[in-house]
Amino acid sequence: MNxxxxxxxxxxxxxxxEFKPFCSKRCADVDLSRWLSDGYVISGSESEDADDTPSGDPVQRGDD
Structure with missing residues (x-):
């Protein structure tokens, strides 16, 4: 069964x-380019995105 x-x-x-699920390296590169240039989006609610944002307080690194 082929x-x-x-x-x-x-x-x-x-x-x-060789480049499953794509037929060629070119198509794989086109897909990667779309991801990197925001051609694709993963939908989610705004509240989900807000959880990942920093609070605005500067981070203390301790090497001052």
Missing amino acids: QSILCPICEKRKPEA
């Missing part, structure tokens, strides 16, 4: 792919 993969970027079918 299953082919469907590339999520270019939608080409390939019987095997």
Whole structure:
């Protein structure tokens, strides 16, 4: 049973792919570029994001 993969970027079918789930390095790089340039977003509520933000107090490093 030989299953082919469907590339999520270019939608080409390939019987095997070194860069699964992508058909090529180019498509893998396109996907990475979209993540790095905020082309993709993971949705969440504002309150979830607020928990990760610092309180505004400066951090004391102890090497002053």
